[in-house]
Amino acid sequence: MNDHNAATLAAVRSSSDPERNAVTEVDVAPTGPDPHAVFQAVDLSVYYGSFCAVRGANLAIAQHEITAFIGPSGCGKTTMLRCFNRMNDFIETVRVEGSVLYHGVDLYDPAVNSTEVRRRIGMVFQKPNPFPKSIYDNVAYGPRLGGVKKKAELDEIVERALKGAALWDEVKSRLKASGLGLSGGQQQRLCIARAIAVDPEVILMDEPCSALDPIATARIEDLMQEIKTKYTIVIVTHNMQQAARVSDKTAFFTTEVNTESDRRTGCLVEFGPTSTIFSKPNDERTEQYVTGRFG
Amino acid sequence: MALVSPSIKATTQAQVRASITRRDRNIGGLVLYVLLLIAVATTLLVLFTLLARLFAPALPVFRDRGLSFFTGTIGSNPDKVGIWPGLYGSFIIGIGVIVVSIPLGVAAAIYLEDYAQNRWYNRLIVINIRNLAGIPAVIYGILGLTIFVGWLEPLTTGKTVIAAALTLAVLVLPIVIITATEAIRSVPQGLRDAGYGVGASKWEVTRDHVLPYAAPGILTGTVLSLARALGEAAPLILIGAITGLLPATSLDGPFTALPMTIYSWSSKATPPKSVLGFDNVAAAAGVALLLLVLVFNIIAVIFRNRFEKQRIGL
Numbered sequence: 001m002n003d004h005n006a007a008t009l010a011a012v013r014s015s016s017d018p019e020r021n022a023v024t025e026v027d028v029a030p031t032g033p034d035p036h037a038v039f040q041a042v043d044l045s046v047y048y049g050s051f052c053a054v055r056g057a058n059l060a061i062a063q064h065e066i067t068a069f070i071g072p073s074g075c076g077k078t079t080m081l082r083c084f085n086r087m088n089d090f091i092e093t094v095r096v097e098g099s100v101l102y103h104g105v106d107l108y109d110p111a112v113n114s115t116e117v118r119r120r121i122g123m124v125f126q127k128p129n130p131f132p133k134s135i136y137d138n139v140a141y142g143p144r145l146g147g148v149k150k151k152a153e154l155d156e157i158v159e160r161a162l163k164g165a166a167l168w169d170e171v172k173s174r175l176k177a178s179g180l181g182l183s184g185g186q187q188q189r190l191c192i193a194r195a196i197a198v199d200p201e202v203i204l205m206d207e208p209c210s211a212l213d214p215i216a217t218a219r220i221e222d223l224m225q226e227i228k229t230k231y232t233i234v235i236v237t238h239n240m241q242q243a244a245r246v247s248d249k250t251a252f253f254t255t256e257v258n259t260e261s262d263r264r265t266g267c268l269v270e271f272g273p274t275s276t277i278f279s280k281p282n283d284e285r286t287e288q289y290v291t292g293r294f295g
Numbered sequence: 296m297a298l299v300s301p302s303i304k305a306t307t308q309a310q311v312r313a314s315i316t317r318r319d320r321n322i323g324g325l326v327l328y329v330l331l332l333i334a335v336a337t338t339l340l341v342l343f344t345l346l347a348r349l350f351a352p353a354l355p356v357f358r359d360r361g362l363s364f365f366t367g368t369i370g371s372n373p374d375k376v377g378i379w380p381g382l383y384g385s386f387i388i389g390i391g392v393i394v395v396s397i398p399l400g401v402a403a404a405i406y407l408e409d410y411a412q413n414r415w416y417n418r419l420i421v422i423n424i425r426n427l428a429g430i431p432a433v434i435y436g437i438l439g440l441t442i443f444v445g446w447l448e449p450l451t452t453g454k455t456v457i458a459a460a461l462t463l464a465v466l467v468l469p470i471v472i473i474t475a476t477e478a479i480r481s482v483p484q485g486l487r488d489a490g491y492g493v494g495a496s497k498w499e500v501t502r503d504h505v506l507p508y509a510a511p512g513i514l515t516g517t518v519l520s521l522a523r524a525l526g527e528a529a530p531l532i533l534i535g536a537i538t539g540l541l542p543a544t545s546l547d548g549p550f551t552a553l554p555m556t557i558y559s560w561s562s563k564a565t566p567p568k569s570v571l572g573f574d575n576v577a578a579a580a581g582v583a584l585l586l587l588v589l590v591f592n593i594i595a596v597i598f599r600n601r602f603e604k605q606r607i608g609l
Contacts, residue, residue: 087491092413119494129485131504132606141503142493191489198493 043098071253076266122195128187130179142198165193185216384552391460400471436533467520478512528554
């Protein structure tokens, strides 16, 4: 199992962009994952110390789709999202059981380099967090780490990323100005530009609009629709309307209260096409949540 | 279910005005205000008395001696002595503290804050570093005498300014580590996440984001520790700073420093025929020490302002 994963990981790493799809096709792990899935969580449980934040989640995320994670606070949506690019690594007590397969490769395999993982799987955070640097340097930071040194090449990447994030026209005349001088919505689009500048395959978004006003939110949502042709997007959101508007698939999480310890554990209730989740869900809890009677 | 009771609803404008424009009769607050004012006044009074007592006897020295007071050497005639050996020693100590304790202290702080896991032995290390900051300076003198003068004699060549600089660097190391740790801890998690999010490694995040953001705080610690190191006399006594005659200054020979000079002159009796007393020159040496600390601090503040601008992305 491990040898197989190490080999496929090498294949994934060495593949240049046009060949990504080819890699997905040849890659079928023995556990029988969905060959078209970018991510597949298999019996995924996440613990913080002895506290179980998510228990036994199974889902597959398809390429070039927007998948939304919805559910009440504390249901483990963000925890789950952060497993997909190993951002959980920085929490000391965290422990992951089960597996997260990325094109069939277990991301938690000891041979996997988490820094490489995060280069391929970018992230946009809840609060816009530009670096205290110029707009240009914010976007150029990732490519520079990746070894791009030539000014002309960097200029091109920065322009492409800012255009991709629908920010270019607003900032092209002041690329040397601080990223912190932008408005909240612009800052968040700058963060999206920064994420796409390293040309990832997936962008994980952790409540990207929760700190933004409705107009800025609408711009980000439009942007997501534009870029989903190039990237696979997973978004955590508190806003059910947002999930209904932007996503192709929706995963509904909820909390289960352990009556003995009174602790809450997140679990995945239902996962399916967004239209099904919002119109005729299978689970009663999903229906109660999406109709606003709970959560 | 009405949250507002009918009686309040029914009040007239006049009644509302009367109830919310009542004079503040907060006696407790007034007493506290006066007490705080007294505390500030006392502090300022003490400070000004100190400065006046230092500057008044020092003025005749600067007037009569001028530059020769800064270039002359220590001796037994207060009309002819100068502070050059002390100035030289203190300057080298200041440089030594910067060169040794800042890199060591910041590196230790990065390790403790970002790399060390939360285990009992690491917590023990942190507690011990905090305790080290409270150890009397004279104990560090014993340490310096044993380690830097004794064991490391090939490196320091004995009782020299290098041994003194190393001893004082070790003395302020806990302060540097504690302030740097706090500065690093204050770096927002969002900034680290942003770096990791685009595929930066731990070291790259530390180098590109954590350290620049923490730099102003680290420099504040540097200022505090430099002032401390330049003011200490006790460890220098143990290491063997010279108080008698010191015709030449060097890195590998006998040395002295300004606090040592002040200490020795303060305890000397003025010869009957001299114009200036030893109390005058001691005060003037004190002023010189203040100026030296000030120069180091101004440099640190200039750097800090530059880092501060970077931090907000200008």
